[in-house]
Amino acid sequence: MQTTSIHFKANARRALADESLQRSLTRMRVGFQHKRAAAAAKLPEFETLRDEARDLKDHVLEHLDFYLEAFEAKVKEQGGHVHWARDAAEARQIILDICQAVNARTVTKGKSMISEEIGLNEHLQAHGLTPIETDLGEYIIQLRQEHPSHIIAPALHLHKEDVAETFHQHHAQYGLTRKLSQAPELLSEARQVLRSQFLAADVGITGANFCVVETGSTVIVTNEGNGDLTQTLPKVHIALTSIDKLAPTLDDVTLLLRVLVRSATGQEASVYTTFSSGPRRADDLDGPEQFHVVLLDNGRSAMLGTEFQDMLRCIRCGACMNHCPVYGAVGGHAYGWVYPGPMGAVLTPQMTGIEQAGHLPNASTFCGRCEAVCPVRIPLPKLMRHWREHEFQRHLSPRSVRYGVRAWAFAVRRPALYQRLSGLGAWLLKRLARGRGRLSRLPLAGGWTAGRDLPAPSGQTFQQQWRQRGGHR
Amino acid sequence: MSTARDAILTTLRRQLKRGSLADEPRQRLQHRLQHPPRHTIPQRGLVPHSEQVNLFIQMAERADASVQRLSTAAAIPAAVADYLHRHNLPSELIVAPDPSVAELPWSEHPSMRLRIGAAQDQDKVSVSPAFAGIAETGTLMVLSGAHTPTTLNFLPDAHIVVLPAPQIVGCYEEAWQRLREHAVAMPRTVNLITGPSRSADIEQTLQLGAHGPIHLHIVIVDPSM
């Protein structure tokens, strides 16, 4: 997909003025935050499990080469195929080849963020295939030719009226011309339309939340059952996943599932957690004849052993964005690429380049709520700060920031000068406030004061006050 | 393709600042795979079996499944007939070939018509057995196999699952252990099912009955009753 992360500021301004989006975001914040808190409260072991999940992911990352090879061997042993893809283009080509080898025309798809990451739908379409998204949210935005605005709730930005309008436009071709207005009717119409697609598809593509080494299984976690119909009915099942998704054993994946589901939707368990191992067995009555796993790298291996390694623990639960004041204010599309919110602010510069995505690590108030809720305890604010440092070192920050920081650094290394300047500043600001205690406008900082007042300082610096009170060094 | 594989593995090892793992750590990891260490298991499932059965029922109902307890499997056909009647469902069933459900005394209820095999689009009600019930979250573990096709779990509007009470366990770990002991190899599909299908994709409001079953009915056969 086209990256617009570089226009984050303009995107954000537009999002803030979008009244319909703002209504959706308010709904999102209330819903997700409350549900996660309630789920965590119901499981006394939750905090311990988060520690263990973090340690487990670290263990896997330290031995990633071993586990990948062992996983591959196990999949093959059961008659499945494993394909390795260095980047998006390789992954797209592998999938296209598998589809073309069985003369596929339609492809049903379960929800997969990696499919978005590699721009799979566009590629399949360009080669004459018809990809059909089957997760309700994904289906809606595919019809509208939009992209997900949230990693687990792709149509979060829409209202039921938008969905009704979209279905009315696109479902007439199936003879469904009644204009609907209620969510249950909309859901049941989507069920009806997609049912025939499930049955007709030649290939089913799902993501995989986890890959289990012990059993050579890919695991999907869904509530709708669309992923299961996608992977059970066609003759070919492709699980598109990435190299950071491994869990050594069934016990390990259970640990990750326990924290994932509660952090994501606040459920005790998702409705369907499905383990797929190889193609259908000789005497099975249903299931796919071919099973393919595509393991995508796309910049992940290069994060290992660096200050960004912790990010590879991410299990894509969405909690960091659900609790982020910036995401909550501007929504997912403003981030301009596949992954929004704090996790996106760390991943997008890695995958699309810091030149493209330099604004994202700056789109943070550093309040720390993302880290506080992350089930695998990724220090997201710290990682965003690393990107800011990279941005600064590579001279990518705006000139005003660079000069400002340099001037500040000059002064701070000269204590006498610094004290003189800060004293002058404090005095000046107090004068400007004219006794009102706050400033509603400030020269050179119009952007900052446009949305809030600056509390005026008392007129003296801390050190001046300290001296007056007889304090010593 | 193998070049991509080599390139990725080479990068991983370079980033980890080491070569391929030596024999000793390799054996340690192999051992870990063969003897999975346990993490913290939530206390709530670690209770006597009768309480596990109660917890299972409570959690499954919270996830919008309906649960019924019978003391004998022979009573299942009558209970199913009654369930279909109450929910205004058609009395045509698609039943798993597994003897535990296929060989029940269905013929005593001639009003119900029965087909045995995998599900197709027109099938509205399915009956299949579960391998385990996990009390911790009210979750069913259902395995694919020659006698238990996966489509039964997803195509029909109503899915009726038969679960013998002794197969209810406290936590996931116990269910995995039973699976390891039961099966030589992993079945193609292991479904963990918690309640009927649903979606909250429209305005974050939960609606039951997305692409999978709208009703999930669990019949626990409990001879100790």
Ligand code: SF4
């Ligand atoms: S960074 Fe943490 S909170 Fe955010 S999606 Fe990943 S696992 Fe969830």
